[in-house]
Amino acid sequence: MGDVLSAFRRQVDEGILDRAAALFARRGFTKTSVQDVADAVGLSKAGLLHHFPSKDALYEAVLAHAEDVGERVLRQVADQPLGRDRDRAAVEALVDVALAHPGIVALMLAPASQLGGDADEPRAAQSEAALHAFGVTPDQADQERLVRVIGALAALAVLTLAAHSEGKTTVWRRHVVATCLDALGPGRPGSVPPEHPSVEA
Amino acid sequence: MGDVLSAFRRQVDEGILDRAAALFARRGFTKTSVQDVADAVGLSKAGLLHHFPSKDALYEAVLAHAEDVGERVLRQVADQPLGRDRDRAAVEALVDVALAHPGIVALMLAPASQLGGDADEPRAAQSEAALHAFGVTPDQADQERLVRVIGALAALAVLTLAAHSEGKTTVWRRHVVATCLDALGPGRPGSVPPEHPSVEA
DNA sequence: CGGATGACCGACCGATCTGGTCGGGAGACG
DNA sequence: CGTCTCCCGACCAGATCGGTCGGTCATCCG
Numbered sequence: 001m002g003d004v005l006s007a008f009r010r011q012v013d014e015g016i017l018d019r020a021a022a023l024f025a026r027r028g029f030t031k032t033s034v035q036d037v038a039d040a041v042g043l044s045k046a047g048l049l050h051h052f053p054s055k056d057a058l059y060e061a062v063l064a065h066a067e068d069v070g071e072r073v074l075r076q077v078a079d080q081p082l083g084r085d086r087d088r089a090a091v092e093a094l095v096d097v098a099l100a101h102p103g104i105v106a107l108m109l110a111p112a113s114q115l116g117g118d119a120d121e122p123r124a125a126q127s128e129a130a131l132h133a134f135g136v137t138p139d140q141a142d143q144e145r146l147v148r149v150i151g152a153l154a155a156l157a158v159l160t161l162a163a164h165s166e167g168k169t170t171v172w173r174r175h176v177v178a179t180c181l182d183a184l185g186p187g188r189p190g191s192v193p194p195e196h197p198s199v200e201a
Numbered sequence: 202m203g204d205v206l207s208a209f210r211r212q213v214d215e216g217i218l219d220r221a222a223a224l225f226a227r228r229g230f231t232k233t234s235v236q237d238v239a240d241a242v243g244l245s246k247a248g249l250l251h252h253f254p255s256k257d258a259l260y261e262a263v264l265a266h267a268e269d270v271g272e273r274v275l276r277q278v279a280d281q282p283l284g285r286d287r288d289r290a291a292v293e294a295l296v297d298v299a300l301a302h303p304g305i306v307a308l309m310l311a312p313a314s315q316l317g318g319d320a321d322e323p324r325a326a327q328s329e330a331a332l333h334a335f336g337v338t339p340d341q342a343d344q345e346r347l348v349r350v351i352g353a354l355a356a357l358a359v360l361t362l363a364a365h366s367e368g369k370t371t372v373w374r375r376h377v378v379a380t381c382l383d384a385l386g387p388g389r390p391g392s393v394p395p396e397h398p399s400v401e402a
Numbered sequence: 403c404g405g406a407t408g409a410c411c412g413a414c415c416g417a418t419c420t421g422g423t424c425g426g427g428a429g430a431c432g
Numbered sequence: 433c434g435t436c437t438c439c440c441g442a443c444c445a446g447a448t449c450g451g452t453c454g455g456t457c458a459t460c461c462g
Contacts, residue, residue, distance in 0.1 A: 044441075046442095051438095246411090246450085247412080247452085248411065256450065
């Protein structure tokens with residue numbers, strides 16, 4: 001088996017997966033046609049189905065890839081001590097991933113923020129895991145912070161997807177990191193009451 | 202012509218328009234079927250097409266209603282003097298509308314934030330007008346602030362659409378208002394450079 | 403009471419689109 | 433030359449599309 005060849009192929013497939021994830025995140029599984037994905041990646045429908053044997057297989061590959069990306073972010077901050085520094089590290093890591101793989105992040109965020117609204121597929125588990133990096137437990141009252149974090153993150157992913165004007169991403173990165181940290185942090189003037197952000201073991 | 206009757210009918214139609222707007226905002230025009238809207242409003246397809254003669258007519262009615270709502274918000278803050286107070290009034294007005302008509306606001310925000318991603322329809326003009334209430338000109342460099350405002354607002358509309366748990370909306374309102382004001386305001390620690398927010402005549 | 407009206411539905415229409423298959427062309431490799 | 437991989441156009445059967453039709457209710461008028 002060729003090393004360089006399979007590596008190149010994996011790179012091609014990852015590009016497909018990222019764009020496919022963006023479409024699945026936006027429209028859900030059933031409302032996204034194979035033709036849509038094929039057009040997005042610049043292939044014919046038959047050409048896309050040459051890489052993945054079926055639409056379901058493509059979707060499973062997208063989910064697996066999203067899980068990979070999510071776990072990578074989790075590992076990146078898991079060994080750091082709890083506190084403000086870990087929050088910043090987690091935020092920056094997630095923001096960087098959102099810039100590199102906007103489609104994947106949009107897909108991970110979609111079930112939590114109900115962007116699709118259909119509850120079409122059962123992929124809520126992994127997004128919960130990703131949000132645990134922030135010390136956010138969805139069943140608690142810190143869902144309000146979730147509103148702001150997810151909002152900023154989703155907007156970043158969406159904007160990165162829409163306009164790939166490379167020059168502006170660094171600016172966006174700075175602002176989104178600031179917004180997320182503000183949302184996570186304890187009270188500031190005109191903001192949340194000064195209760196400490198809940199960080200779990 | 203019956204006064205009470207037409208008033209009731211208009212109320213029913215507005216309920217339809219709000220839910221239809223949410224679907225159009227999420228999936229775009231072509232990807233939203235008449236059956237989808239009919240299911241969302243609890244009617245059969247034929248029953249829905251009894252209220253609106255065609256899918257295009259339904260969409261135009263949705264757009265007209267959205268324009269109404271947008272202009273109402275604009276008028277509500279147009280006569281106030283420029284400055285921080287007007288910003289707050291504009292934010293609170295828009296947030297209140299987002300709570301009352303989440304579908305409409307999601308539709309107005311969709312073209313600006315490219316939530317649909319397809320550039321499916323030409324409805325960008327009215328969202329620009331709505332954002333002018335914040336003194337935000339999309340062609341300027343304050344698009345970064347736009348990221349945060351739109352993110353918070355979109356998340357609010359989406360969450361309001363998803364879970365109509367009435368008790369939490371007031372909490373969300375407070376947080377979203379705070380986030381939008383922070384995004385609009387001059388520099389704070391770890392945030393945007395202290396340049397004044399651009400407010401035009 | 404009969405009759406008219408409007409809201410609404412189930413069934414159905416032709417047209418389009420769906421996921422998926424098949425045969426073959428283009429180019430690289432040997 | 434043959435073979436292999438990558439990819440495409442054409443095509444299939446079935447689902448879905450927007451829209452129409454006849455008809456059933458409940459309500460209101462006289």
